[in-house]
Amino acid sequence: MTMVEPLFLKSDFHEKIWGGNHLKDFGYDLSSDKIGEYWAISGHRNGISTVVNGEFSGKTIADLWKSHRELFGNQEGEVFPLLTKILDANDWLSVQVHPDDAYARLHEGEYELGKTECWYIISAEPDAEIVYGHTATSREELAQMINAGEWDKLLKKTPVKAGEFYYVPSGTMHAIGAGIVVLETQQSSDTTYRVYDFDRRDDNGNLRELHLKQSIDTLTIPGDKLPSNETKTEEFAGASITTLLKSPFFDVYKWQIHGSHSFEKSSLYTLVSVLEGAGELEANGQTFEIKKGDHFILPAQIEKWTLSGNLILIASNPE
Numbered sequence: 001m002t003m004v005e006p007l008f009l010k011s012d013f014h015e016k017i018w019g020g021n022h023l024k025d026f027g028y029d030l031s032s033d034k035i036g037e038y039w040a041i042s043g044h045r046n047g048i049s050t051v052v053n054g055e056f057s058g059k060t061i062a063d064l065w066k067s068h069r070e071l072f073g074n075q076e077g078e079v080f081p082l083l084t085k086i087l088d089a090n091d092w093l094s095v096q097v098h099p100d101d102a103y104a105r106l107h108e109g110e111y112e113l114g115k116t117e118c119w120y121i122i123s124a125e126p127d128a129e130i131v132y133g134h135t136a137t138s139r140e141e142l143a144q145m146i147n148a149g150e151w152d153k154l155l156k157k158t159p160v161k162a163g164e165f166y167y168v169p170s171g172t173m174h175a176i177g178a179g180i181v182v183l184e185t186q187q188s189s190d191t192t193y194r195v196y197d198f199d200r201r202d203d204n205g206n207l208r209e210l211h212l213k214q215s216i217d218t219l220t221i222p223g224d225k226l227p228s229n230e231t232k233t234e235e236f237a238g239a240s241i242t243t244l245l246k247s248p249f250f251d252v253y254k255w256q257i258h259g260s261h262s263f264e265k266s267s268l269y270t271l272v273s274v275l276e277g278a279g280e281l282e283a284n285g286q287t288f289e290i291k292k293g294d295h296f297i298l299p300a301q302i303e304k305w306t307l308s309g310n311l312i313l314i315a316s317n318p319e
Ligand code: ZN
Pocket: 096, 098, 117, 174, 192
């Protein structure tokens, strides 16, 4: 029997009205100057990743979820539950909210999940900011302020810088601002309710659709009740390991490698994105060169692995 390898992936780019060309810094060939999202690790039907190495080369994550569930530790569920994206916000994204699982299933189809997400800020221009939360204290007040377009009063803005991390549970009012590149770890969902889109028009002169009823239904009240999230860092000889988040849907870690560090599996499987540097991944007796812009899954059959080099990675695993 051959040893199971890490699953290295190639994935889809998505053009967006707010996108740019910063993702070429990851070594990607971009077909446009309006690339907003790279769905780096995805089993979602709107942009599925394909394995590029080993015995599963050419298979998508959705194929493997269906026919090789053992790679995912036989986790239950209709769909691969996680999605990792890199976003280039050259302009503001719409101000938006995502539903929870129950609302998504009821209103968007039985296989659509809700969307809790989180952001690791890869880079941010000096005055970059995000919308994170709102000021309404009742659903009536929220509806009144949305319908009156009182955005300056309603939306809470926060300045951001590279290296910060934000947890955005379903129900949170949010928008990523201009001049920010983020790695997003989220539930595998493509349901977004737009609250406000800055009255922007696309190249054809069209406004994008808003979803005010669904937004008013799903926004958390009061809107400034944001989760507190403490990160913690452990220092080792060859690595700094930071726990960015433990949530009901996923855990997220930052691994900074400066030398060599060995890991032991602590969850069913692990998603990994290389954000900086170059080095090596050793697993099941094989060695793989890795570099900035690579994304891979460590399947359930990899119990131990070693990373060496100078690297910054973001890892996540299901709950
Ligand atoms: Zn969002």
